[in-house]
Amino acid sequence: MSGLRILSPGALALIQDLGRPGFAALGVGRSGALDRAALRLGNRLLGNDEGDAGIEVLLGGFEARFERDTWFAVTGAVGSILLDDRPVDAHQAVRARSEQVLRIGAATAGLRWYLAVRGGVAAPPVLGSRSRDTLAGLGPAPLLEGDLVPIGEHPGSDLPLLDFVPVADPTQEAVEVRAHAGPRADWFTHRALESFFSVEWRVAAESDRIGARLDPVRAPAHAAGVTPHPDPLLERAVRNELPSEPMVAGAVQVSPDGRPTVLLADHPVTGGYPVIAVVADGSLDAFAQLRPGQPVSFRHA
Numbered sequence: 001m002s003g004l005r006i007l008s009p010g011a012l013a014l015i016q017d018l019g020r021p022g023f024a025a026l027g028v029g030r031s032g033a034l035d036r037a038a039l040r041l042g043n044r045l046l047g048n049d050e051g052d053a054g055i056e057v058l059l060g061g062f063e064a065r066f067e068r069d070t071w072f073a074v075t076g077a078v079g080s081i082l083l084d085d086r087p088v089d090a091h092q093a094v095r096a097r098s099e100q101v102l103r104i105g106a107a108t109a110g111l112r113w114y115l116a117v118r119g120g121v122a123a124p125p126v127l128g129s130r131s132r133d134t135l136a137g138l139g140p141a142p143l144l145e146g147d148l149v150p151i152g153e154h155p156g157s158d159l160p161l162l163d164f165v166p167v168a169d170p171t172q173e174a175v176e177v178r179a180h181a182g183p184r185a186d187w188f189t190h191r192a193l194e195s196f197f198s199v200e201w202r203v204a205a206e207s208d209r210i211g212a213r214l215d216p217v218r219a220p221a222h223a224a225g226v227t228p229h230p231d232p233l234l235e236r237a238v239r240n241e242l243p244s245e246p247m248v249a250g251a252v253q254v255s256p257d258g259r260p261t262v263l264l265a266d267h268p269v270t271g272g273y274p275v276i277a278v279v280a281d282g283s284l285d286a287f288a289q290l291r292p293g294q295p296v297s298f299r300h301a
Contacts, residue, residue: 002098003150004055004066004117004151005147006147006148007063007101009057009142009145010062010063011061012142013056013142014055015055015123015132015143015149016114016131017051017053017054018033018039018131019031020032024246024269028269029266029268031132031136031265032129033054033131034056034209034285035112035114035285037285038075039075042074043120044160045091045092045093046071046117046160047154047160048119052120052121053120054114055114056112057113057115060080060113062103063101065099066096069095070096070117071094071095072093072116073090073093073115075091075167076110077107077111078109079109079113080106082103082105083100083103084101090167091166111288111289111290119152122150122151123149126140135210136266170289172294174200174296174297177280177283177284177287177297178298179197179279179283179299181278182252182276182278183245183275184242186237187237187238188235188236188276189236192258197298197299199233201260202293204259210268214259214261214262215259234254244271245271247267247268247269248263248267249264249267250262250263250280251267251279252278252279253274253276254273256273260276
């Protein structure tokens with residue numbers, strides 16, 4: 001078997017496609033690429049089906065050797081991409097020869113790169129998907145040094161005529177996302193609802209593929225007489241215990257300390273914290289590229 005030999009996975013390298021929908025009733029979440037648009041773009045550049053599996057690389061530091069001639073594309077974050085010692089552009093179909101080494105450097109903007117290969121990654125599927133669910137432990141294991149990633153055969157012979165697509169790079173500035181009122185919005189005070197859609201939040205370091213934890217922007221410590229935020233910030237009007245309810249990607253749960261968490265691709269299928277809002281599907285991919293400390297604000301969808 002020939003394919004892609006992992007020389008260094010970097011911080012975390014996972015095989016991901018667009019997930020495994022339809023199994024929530026069995027306790028299995030969808031999972032899949034956090035930045036779906038980036039994976040789809042890489043696949044389109046190569047003439048793949050947009051749902052073919054690729055490799056999601058966190059932060060960079062990834063190195064792999066092609067063990068056969070292969071077309072590939074790298075999308076998502078911003079930083080250095082080298083084929084042997086030659087720089088290559090992101091968002092472009094590139095031809096690699098057997099034994100050439102691809103190096104994806106540290107991301108200077110955004111968090112996650114997506115490596116698509118012509119024919120897709122051909123790891124064995126689990127429940128119809130090749131995605132790694134980090135919470136449930138389903139799907140192909142995280143990639144390790146020395147792993148051989150199999151590449152599928154592509155049925156066509158010609159690449160798409162358009163081999164480069166101009167794409168806006170992930171920003172390092174404040175990001176605005178759209179959200180709908182959640183099914184338990186009435187469990188919160190009017191002030192909490194106003195705060196959620198008006199306060200500027202910051203992505204917390206605890207964030208991962210399961211969820212993006214958010215902190216409020218606090219006033220400077222030297223600001224005399226200024227209270228950084230109410231305690232808790234998002235105060236409940238209803239303080240009853242909430243039985244576990246179904247959860248979807250984008251649901252914004254609020255824990256007892258008043259901090260919200262945006263559930264992402266590897267979220268649990270049920271949860272016991274009230275959902276104040278649900279991020280619009282068109283805004284959800286943005287959380288794949290938000291770095292710790294980056295500001296994010298919510299607006300009514």
